[in-house]
Amino acid sequence: MSLHLSNSLRFGSVLFFAALSFVTANAQETVTGCMDIWACNFNDEATEDDGTCEYSSCLGCTNQYACNYDPTALYNDGSCEYLSCVGCMVELACNFDPLALFPSTAACDFESCVGCTDFTACTFDPDATLTDLNECEYPEPGLDCAGNTTNCGGCEPVFLTELPFTSVNCIDELPLIPDNAIVAINGCTGDTLDVHSYVVDVTDDFTNNVGVTADGMGPDGAIRVFGLTALGLANSDYFAETFPLLVTRYANGTAVVNGQVHNVLNPNLKWNVHLVLEDATLGDEWLGQNPEAGFVTAFGCSVDTSEVMVYRLSPDHSYLNGAGGYEGSYLHLSHMPFNESKRFQLGEGGNSVNCNYGLGGWFAWEGRVLGEEVNGMSGDLVIDLDEDVTNEVACGSEAVVHFHHALNAECGLFTESIQIFSRSDQEAPQWNNTNCADAVSLCFDIATQTTAIPTPCAFAFEDECGEPVQTDFTESVLDGDPDLANDQPFTIQRAYTGVDCSGNSTTFVQTLVFDGSACPVAPASPLESTWSEPNLKQPKITSSTQPMVSGLYPNPTVESSTLEINFQSENFVKIIVFDLTGEIALPPQIISGLPGDILNCSLDGSTLRPGCYLVQIQGENQRTTLRWTVGR
Numbered sequence: 001m002s003l004h005l006s007n008s009l010r011f012g013s014v015l016f017f018a019a020l021s022f023v024t025a026n027a028q029e030t031v032t033g034c035m036d037i038w039a040c041n042f043n044d045e046a047t048e049d050d051g052t053c054e055y056s057s058c059l060g061c062t063n064q065y066a067c068n069y070d071p072t073a074l075y076n077d078g079s080c081e082y083l084s085c086v087g088c089m090v091e092l093a094c095n096f097d098p099l100a101l102f103p104s105t106a107a108c109d110f111e112s113c114v115g116c117t118d119f120t121a122c123t124f125d126p127d128a129t130l131t132d133l134n135e136c137e138y139p140e141p142g143l144d145c146a147g148n149t150t151n152c153g154g155c156e157p158v159f160l161t162e163l164p165f166t167s168v169n170c171i172d173e174l175p176l177i178p179d180n181a182i183v184a185i186n187g188c189t190g191d192t193l194d195v196h197s198y199v200v201d202v203t204d205d206f207t208n209n210v211g212v213t214a215d216g217m218g219p220d221g222a223i224r225v226f227g228l229t230a231l232g233l234a235n236s237d238y239f240a241e242t243f244p245l246l247v248t249r250y251a252n253g254t255a256v257v258n259g260q261v262h263n264v265l266n267p268n269l270k271w272n273v274h275l276v277l278e279d280a281t282l283g284d285e286w287l288g289q290n291p292e293a294g295f296v297t298a299f300g301c302s303v304d305t306s307e308v309m310v311y312r313l314s315p316d317h318s319y320l321n322g323a324g325g326y327e328g329s330y331l332h333l334s335h336m337p338f339n340e341s342k343r344f345q346l347g348e349g350g351n352s353v354n355c356n357y358g359l360g361g362w363f364a365w366e367g368r369v370l371g372e373e374v375n376g377m378s379g380d381l382v383i384d385l386d387e388d389v390t391n392e393v394a395c396g397s398e399a400v401v402h403f404h405h406a407l408n409a410e411c412g413l414f415t416e417s418i419q420i421f422s423r424s425d426q427e428a429p430q431w432n433n434t435n436c437a438d439a440v441s442l443c444f445d446i447a448t449q450t451t452a453i454p455t456p457c458a459f460a461f462e463d464e465c466g467e468p469v470q471t472d473f474t475e476s477v478l479d480g481d482p483d484l485a486n487d488q489p490f491t492i493q494r495a496y497t498g499v500d501c502s503g504n505s506t507t508f509v510q511t512l513v514f515d516g517s518a519c520p521v522a523p524a525s526p527l528e529s530t531w532s533e534p535n536l537k538q539p540k541i542t543s544s545t546q547p548m549v550s551g552l553y554p555n556p557t558v559e560s561s562t563l564e565i566n567f568q569s570e571n572f573v574k575i576i577v578f579d580l581t582g583e584i585a586l587p588p589q590i591i592s593g594l595p596g597d598i599l600n601c602s603l604d605g606s607t608l609r610p611g612c613y614l615v616q617i618q619g620e621n622q623r624t625t626l627r628w629t630v631g632r
Contacts, residue, residue, distance in 0.1 A: 031048065033049070058073060059073060067084045085102055086107070088107045088109070096108075113128055115130070115131075115135050116131065118131070118136050120370065121138055121268070138325070153188075155410070155413055158187045161179075166419075178197035184404075196316040196317055196404075198316075201252035203399070216353025219238050220238060222239060225237055233369045245258065249280070257277070272321040274416075275318045277344050296360070319407070330414065335364075337362070360380060363381070401421075431460065431498065431506055433457055436460070461498030461506065470500075471498050473494070476493050477493075549617055552564075560603060563601040563602075567595055572619075574619075576588045576618070612627065612628070
């Protein structure tokens with residue numbers, strides 16, 4: 001149909017121009033050419049046929065669904081064919097035909113190109129384009145593909161220093177500086193290896209995050225080691241997580257990244273990730289410390305520097321250790337750039353390839369990969385982080401962990417051992433209130449018709465680690481009824497309990513006993529055999545209308561009381577405090593004054609056991625005795 005229409009238009013055009021040529025023949029010069037409209041070389045401007053017409057160059061297949069369709073052909077010559085352009089259009093097939101126009105699944109071959117595509121395997125097939133892991137065979141550990149020893153079997157670093165689990169009582173006994181005398185040797189040769197150690201502080205809460213490859217513009221991997229592919233030592237420079245990486249941040253500013261990654265094009269090429277980040281610093285503070293400092297962010301992303309943490313990669317403790325096809329290989333990592341104008345960034349937009357909550361930073365690398373000494377200036381960690389998981393460290397279960405590791409560089413074998421120092425407080429708080437008697441005898445005051453019960457003692461627990469002690473007080477009546485205002489016996493028991501944060505407890509038990517006895521009267525002259533004052537004569541007791549003592553307050557007391565004395569004819573007054581047995585309880589005091597003076601004297605009860613005491617005031621002509629109660 002399209003050909004017919006084209007030729008019709010062409011024929012009409014020829015008639016029009018022929019007529020026009022006839023009319024204007026005398027006005028135009030002669031143009032020679034093929035004037036047959038069915039010829040391939042028809043010239044619609046020709047005015048005189050020169051006999052050059054030809055009819056073969058414009059023949060071909062005019063069916064657009066044919067394999068040999070010729071869009072320039074004017075006439076179908078019957079040559080159309082429909083088989084040569086049918087083929088396998090499945091890219092993963094062995095015979096994938098990129099030139100095929102029409103798919104034929106039945107023509108696809110999925111077997112002839114299947115083989116082991118891992119170049120580290122003994123059965124590596126360089127012609128294979130499809131991988132069958134069952135076709136890959138690897139040497140036994142310590143052997144090459146020919147069964148010869150590699151001289152690395154059993155050459156893992158061995159620690160000779162014992163690293164026992166150690167318990168301490170108090171936090172300040174936990175060592176935050178590692179022992180620099182740890183010894184490790186090559187398991188084959190016995191040669192001493194360098195040991196590097198670092199400490200994580202678990203005396204406070206620590207945080208975990210899981211990390212996965214952060215996707216940005218272009219190809220990505222959790223770990224990228226740029227240059228391995230160019231060296232022929234990897235199928236790709238990008239390594240994705242075999243399982244999510246674990247990021248742990250500790251109270252001493254150390255963060256540890258552990259896990260495993262594999263090559264995105266050859267999953268058998270694996271690295272065990274062991275990165276240690278140190279010197280955690282808030283972004284704002286770090287920017288203030290270093291005028292050359294700056295953040296790396298993805299296009300269109302911004303970071304809140306007051307929320308982002310930055311770290312330095314520790315070169316002594318950061319490695320990629322080979323596994324799978326990389327068994328025996330290792331890369332030792334160091335911080336990039338060397339001037340630390342950029343650091344590892346943790347926070348929103350921190351991974352530098354997207355705006356997500358992530359972790360990222362650059363490193364240089366050197367080591368041995370598949371037997372070759374290698375190094376490079378460019379590699380990075382680029383991961384998205386899941387939400388923070390806070391691990392609470394309960395009081396009493398604090399610890400520090402020392403990580404010691406050594407590398408046998410000849411074989412790429414890496415050994416890490418840990419040493420735990422844990423707090424295990426087994427010592428209970430001590431009760432140290434020496435003024436609180438464990439047994440207190442009470443008496444019945446005939447004058448007031450009451451039995452005074454002292455207030456509870458002040459809590460005085462002391463923890464050996466200097467930490468706060470939780471206290472509890474209970475009081476119970478063992479027998480009798482203290483509320484009855486009579487002289488009937490009763491017994492009260494008081495318990496003062498202190499518990500430290502490890503759950504160790506101490507209870508001090510105090511018993512108050514009233515046996516019905518009346519309070520004794522102070523002896524008339526208790527000082528004759530125990531204390532005397534040569535300059536003070538014994539008083540001549542006389543009657544007086546004005547009391548020598550105005551008051552004793554507070555009474556009862558838990559600390560001290562004030563005694564107010566009225567001087568009448570006295571020049572000296574002696575004050576003595578007795579317990580109920582008649583023994584002197586406090587050092588006697590002598591105060592002097594003039595008649596008419598009113599002076600105060602302090603009585604210190606903080607050193608006395610709780611109970612009842614008698615205060616005797618002796619003047620030159622008078623003597624007064626008061627009852628004084630000291631409690632806690």
